[in-house]
Amino acid sequence: MTEDLFQKMAQSILDGDSEIAVVLAKQAIQTGVDPLEAISKGFVVGVNQVGANFACGQAFLPELVMAGEAMKAAVATLEPEMQRRGTTRQVLGRVVLATVEGDIHEIGKTLVGTMLSASGFQVYDLGVDVPAARIIEKVKEVDADLVGLSALLTTTMVKQKEVIGELDKLGLRRKVKVMVGGAPVTRDWVQKIEADGYSEDAVGAVGLAKRLVGLD
């Protein structure tokens, strides 16, 4: 019975169906299934399968995104029950994401957020056109392990450097790793601003984030 539920949960992620994932999560709570088990034996199995399909070239990016969103919806549904039971889902790390000040380009950053959260990171997405001060504030508030900074313009890319400088000033630089992204970002730029890494696409960003928090 529970096995059947776990299988359906995995399938809902594979299908990228948030609505069904939420229904199944509620069903788990009603029938007394441990939410942590629902995640690890149900939903995560689906996430891993989509990841494997993607890695071998069968799945496309939209399928990854939809799986990520379904996973997020399922976890959000299970959250109150986890709190009630006094358990928490282990996260790989806490990530603050933002498109830097003066820049409104959102899609790459959002995609990275979806991928990271589907992979088990806790993501705090501050949106676009975010001043350095607000990013720093959030980093302190959530005790972040990682900061992800996106920029599409060469004129706004300099703000990535500014955020790193601010973290430095506050002595947070050793604790908080910084990853950067956006079309104009190159390896040279990453070295110049002393960021900890960059990725040219969202899937690569997950691998990078895992390396930066000491996994993989």
Place this chain on the structure above:
Amino acid sequence: MSKAIKSITNPKLHLEILTPQEVKKIHDATLWIIEKVGVRFPSKRALEIWAAHGAEVDSGKMVVRAKAELIEKALKTCPASYSLAARNPTQDLVLDGNHVYVGTDGCGVEVIDILTGIRRVSCLQDVCDIARIADDTEEIAFHWVPVSAQDKPPGTRGLHEIKAIWENSTKHVQTESIYDEREARAAIEMAGLIAGSKEELRQKPILSLMQCSASPLGHDGGSLDAALVAAEFGIPTGFMTMAANLTTGPATLAGNLAVGNAEVISGTALLQLAFPSAPVFYAAAQTASDPRTGAYTGGGPEDFLYGAATNILSDYYGIPLSMGSFATGAKEPNWQAGIENSLSTFMASIVMADMLLGVGFLHGSRIWSFAEMMMDCEIFSIIHKTMQGIVVDDETLGLEAIAAVGPGGNFLSQKHTLKHMRDLFQPQFMDRRTYNEWEAKKDDARDWALDKARKILETHQPEPLDEKISLEMIKLIASLESK
């Protein structure tokens, strides 16, 4: 000495990529999107203009919903034809639907150094060098800012860039790298110095402005304000959509055209509402995102189809088009670059897109290659020749020569041959040597193209810009930098 400019004109080739019914369907869908879904205009000035003309404005979300009648009425005042002026008036570009001009692409962040061949961060000197080489070619008719002058302050970078181009070329400058009101005003001041006055600038716009939309269905605030300033001073202005299948647009081509069209048309309508009859153009570089990575592809059949379809849309609105072609996703000048740049440029040319962007880039408009620049010029020349089609008349049938040679024999010593042999295309970079000649050197187009670029850079002296004007520009930029 300024070179004559090569443009495609009076073509014999023709393509109907969309039927009139299909165009109307896309237009109706576009109006539905603007009226029902809305477009984001994150600029106080833009929202006020929309509100004053009766559009529904959600000031919290900065989304505008405008009725079809308002959009259609606004678009009626777009001038159908005008010229982009050059420092040298013989190089003015007529945007009349019967000329296809090619420009340099922009705005990249890295350059393969012309001397060392090493990839590095772009700087102001690269902008100078590229402009100087472009000035000497007959294929390149106008400039975009090719690469970002990353050694200059972000707040005035766009001004350093256009100054560098004017100082190294007499051809028209269309900047895509100025996107706030302050810099736009300064750029217009600078253009005014060359034109003589603001009024003369209006008559002879030696500068035009291209702004990117923020797909899907949005604009950038700074870009809107810059565009409004440009329109006010009669500087030709266009909005470019880069809506991409899967990510910033629907997965389907028709849907992506409608999304991009809604962005461009709503931006254009705004400029016309604010400044009726301001010279405007349509700009587009739609593509498909890679389904595996979501990345910009910079080539492929979808790009080729967009290249041809978009001019049908801009023609429907009676405004010129600045169309993204070339811009291969290839990492070096190779098979992929040749295919993508040839087909995208051919498809945009066969429908007579007015301006093509542009030559010189690798890796989806990010890495400048001087060899690619020269080879892209040759691609344009090949298409230019192809577009002339086959002329059939008594002279070209050459019956006299055919009779004179008769069965057997050859045409090498015929007067008719002598008269027409130079009509045949003569490539600069295609390898037509014997096998043995090739085997002895094993060099190719990339080597010859780079050699040519180096030679031009060493020898070409563009008509200088009046030193007094340069000094005034320096002062103007310095005054902004000291603020």
